[in-house]
Every structure is written in C-alpha cells, then in structure tokens.
Amino acid sequence: MTTPGPLPHQTIAQAVDAALAEDLGLLGDITSIATIAPSAQAAAWIATRQPGVISGISLAEYAFRALDPEIDFRIEADDGDSVFPGTPIAQVSGNARAILGAERVALNYLGRLSGIATLTRDYVDAIEGTSATIVDTRKTTPGLRALEKFAVRCGGGQNHRFGLFDAILIKDNHIVAAGGLSAAIERARTTAGHMVKIEVEVDTLQQLREAITHRIDAVLLDNMPPAILREAVAIACGRVLLEASGGVNLTTVRAIAETGVDLISVGALTHSAPVLDLGLDMGYSDA
Template sequence: MIEPFRPVLSPLMIEDIVKAALLEDLGRAGDITTYATIGPEKTAKAALNSREDGVIAGIELARAAFRLVDPAVVFTALVSDGDRVAPGTPLIRVEGPARSILSAERVALNFLMHLSGIATYTARFATEIAHTRARVTCTRKTLPGLRAVEKYAVRLGGGSNHRFGLDDAILIKDNHIAVSGGVDRAIHAARAYAGHLVKIEVEVDNLDQMREALAARPDAILLDNMGPELLREAVEINRAHGGLAETDYAAAVGRVALEASGNVNIHTIRAIAETGVDYISTSKITMAAPTLDIGLDVEID
C-alpha cells in the first residue's frame, strides 16, 4: 500500500484566514494592554510548548500570525505538521519585538491548539480501527470559515475527507429522496445531471432502500443509523450483489463503497469498523475534539 503524502494548505488561504482572526482580535486600537505596559524598544524570546501528547497541526497558520503582525519577528518551527509530540516538547521559537510577539500570541495559539486537537482526536479514532479496512472520515459539520483547515487537520490525524461542500460531490439524503420521489429516481436524476467525474452517494435508512440503491449503481451508499448487525448484513448484500467472494471483496474494483454514519463515537467506532464497511463518517472529530494544551512561555534573562 502506498503511503500518502502529507496534506498541504494554500498559502493564500492561510493568509485570509489568519488576517481575519487578527483583525477580530486587534480591533480598532490594537493590543492596548501591551502598548500600555511594554515599551517599543523591548525585545523578547519565547517558545510555544506542547503540554500534553498529541499530533501537531497549524504550524503555518501560527507562522502567518506572527508575520502579519510584524515581519521582524523571527519564527523557527521545531516540528512539522503531522508530528506526534510528548508533553514538554518545544514546537516553535519566536524572537523579536516583544509587543509584536504578545499581540500575535493568542491567534497563533488558537489555531495551533484547535487544529492540533482535531488531529489528535482523529488519531485516536483511526487507532481504534487500524486493524480493519475502514477509514474514519469527517463531515461538513465544521466551524464556518475554518472547514478547509479543519479537514486538513483530520488528514494529519490519519482520517480521510468527505466532500468539502455542496458543490464537489452529490450526496442524496433522506429529504432529497422524499421530495424527488424515491431512491431509484433520485439516483438516476443525479446521474443525468452530474458530470462524469462527480461521485454520487445516496443515504439509506434500511436494507430495502439499500437494495433499491444497489440496482441503480451509485458510487457509494451511506448506511444511516444502522447497528452492527444491520451493517454486517448490508456488507453481505453488497458482496452478493457484486458477485464477489469474501476473499476478493476488499480489493474489488467498481463495487459500491459503503459508509456507516450515526451514533459514531470513540466507544462505538471499533464495532462499526469490524462489520466490514469502508468508511465511517462522524462529526465528532471536528465538532467535539478537545483542544491540545499548548502554551507560549517567554524566556526571561
């Protein structure tokens, strides 16, 4: 199996996201606490240290925060995004005008702590199912304006990305089915509309709907809120529909991918993965991830 390259973020995207965060924090008058207590001639050295185990994400956003506040701040990354670190690990060193370092500190830490928290939590989910072929994948349940960087952090933690928005893949959900007139009709209408490179997935609530979907040959079927027993049965139905033996099912090309969703958390994901599904989607890895504890410590001479 080919090991995937680490994901990357567009520098243009980073610039816009970080600039918006700095404008929100600095407001109209800037960091008045720092301006009032520290002279412009003061310089400082500081380290951003991890205070717990985790997977790091957001180094370049932190770099942009210090650079946009003051290009004179010297920023040295000591680790890379995707690295696993232990408590006490220094991640970044900054040196330069003290006012600038303190004014950029919170925004830099917010991005680092939030994205590293997502990467770390995703890694826990991925570890739970590492013995299966299933992959944990994120959803569109992300913070407005931060979807791209949150999905980036998911990949750093060993997860995979679902669609990024409403415009890059077709996911026919229960309401689409109800309004359009049924599973079969919705899938055929989607295929008639979509370009040949657009994937089509359909959500089903029961095995009868799944059988109807299989006949229409979508690219993927989302099995919504099914327990492990129903999921196992769905895997068997999918295998039989493709005429596949159990030994060649995992490597079969052109079969319908199965995605499980609903009631997925760190305690249930192992049992779900062991049913044989391909993907397990959950909003927990983005919406419920605790932040990773990272602090900025000024070095005092």
C-alpha cells in the same frame, strides 16, 4: 502517518488576517503598547501541556510574521507530529509587542486544529488493522472548514466532500422531495458530470438493495448496528463503497470497522474535538 500537503497561502492569510483584525481592532494591543518599549526584543517557546498531534503550525507562523516580518520562527514539531507534555512546538524571537499581539491568534488556531488532529488520530488508532477509513463530515465551524478538514488529514483521517458543490449525496429528505429513491438517483444521474460522484443514504437493507441496482458510487448506511452493517456488506458484495454513519464514538468504532465497511464518517472529529492545551512562555529585554 503521512503528513498532508501544506495549506494554500491564501487560505492561511484569509483566516489569520481576519482573526488578527478581530483581536487587535482599531488600536492594537493597548496593554503591550502601554507597558513594553517599542524596540523590546523577546524570545519565546510554544510548547504542549498534554499529549496530542500537531496541526496548524503554518497559521501560527503567519500570525507572528504578519505583525513583524523580521520575526524568527523556528518549527520544532510539524503538522502530523505526535507530541507529549512539555514538547516544544516552535521557538519565536523578535519584537516583543509583535509576539504578544499574535500570541492568542496563533495559540487559538494551533490548539483548535491540533485538538481535531488528536481526536482523529484516536479514531484512526482504534480501527488499526481493519480495512476501514475514518472520514470527516460537513459539521465544521463556519468559515473554518478548510482548516478543520486539513487537521483531520494531519490526524490520519480522510476528507468527505468539502461542500454541497463537489459531490452528490442523496439523503432522506431528497428522496422524499424527489418522490422516491430510484427517482432521486435517476435525476441525479442525468445531471451529474462524469467527474461527480453520487452517494445515496439508506436507512434499511431494502433501500440498499434498491440503490445498488443503479449506477452509483457509494451508499451511506445510516445508524445501522454492526449486525445489520455486516448484512449490508454481504449484499453490496463490493459493488459500491459503503459508509457507516451515526452512533459512532470511540467505544463503538472498532466494532463498526470490523463489519467490513469501507468508510466510517465521524462528525465529532470537527464538532466536538477538545482543544489541545498549548502555551507560550517568553522572556524579553529592552533593546
């Protein structure tokens, strides 16, 4: 799998700074302050407790260094790497209070994003050998979309539109409000710039036939069984990208991919991925 490009520093900083502020509050880690000498040094390992795919290592590193810029953070498994139980992810050494103060934020991000990457990889592996691509949706945790979509890329999937602002997706409610499918497409066509793609959601093959008479880029085939998806592929005949959506799970995704659709969007990648179990174990001594 190709490792995705790094997250922008500003994205990392905003997310981690907010999480640290939430966890440390006005007084900081009062347990560590009460029990550990200010100068105590520690060495710790972050390791996995189950197999998976890593995502979010840069957020973990930032969390520790935000509390102690002198912390030594050595990456052992990078974003996109497959790991097994006991695999070391990173070694952290430095001020003990700082390590414990950042531990939960670091593990929360690593676990959440690695869980998404792991589930995505499961879907990608399930359709190996077909021409389809697994993509995500906007069903993300509010405020964490950039991170969760990055995790999808770490797992080998690709991103759908980021938000309502970067592509036009005409859905059933837009069609009703606009007075019909063709009317909605024509209005969109007159307002979309040359860099903006237009996709139309359809529920029936008749809607598909109507949609592809217009200049559009993609059609979302909503909740269609494999037999109907095969008909849709034959009707479109490569004129537009076809995206299958709805009713997709690890049991059904292979059959959907084998119909010949180009894209399969899976909301579960971000709204239902289980957290990857990771832990931090340390030892320390007073300096």
